[in-house]
Amino acid sequence: MCLTAWLFSWGYAQAYERCALGIDVPRAIHIPGIIVLVLRDPQCFGVYENGTLSTRRFDRPLYGWVSTGGEGHDTPITDPSLGAHRIHFASEHHFSTQFSMVVNGREEPAYMPQALFFNKGIALHTGRVTTPFASHGCVRLPKAAAHALFYNFPHDEIQVIVAEDKESFKEQW
DSSP, X not given: OOHHHHHHHHOHHHHHHHHHTTSSSOSBOSOOSEEEEEETTTTEXXXXXXXXXXXXXXXXXXXXXXXXXXXXXXXXXXXXXXXXXXXXXXXXXXXXXXXXXXXXXXXXXXXXXXXXXXETTEXXXXXXXXXXXXXXXXXXXXXXXXXXXXXXXXXXXXXXXXXXXXXXXXXXX
């Protein structure tokens, strides 16, 4: 069953709950500060504050599903020897200068709301989280999660780590 079918068959809330149970993201990490951990396999993310899943302004932790880069547009893995990526540019209403999308039969620059750029042209941003490995390298977050991250956390304090999976993250970080 594809991710989209799974999300709709179980419901979005249950998909988030699955991540919260620690099946897809660690419950705690040993890195201080505000960390956004993205796991390419199984396409989940978690926001951590001082090692635990953040509940800043929410009644539940901030975590869930993502879509990362597709074939030929991989979302790059963070090199532990270089440390976590910092947000170097934030744009509330960003339009891509590299990629376009078809809107009403016309090609237009791809809209990337609540974009937080962390690795050259790679960003965390609001996007359709429909299938795994669907973006051009960015990390697409569900609208509520991207909104929460963009508006509730100081951008200059956010660090981003992209790992292949939970096991490689634990081994390398």
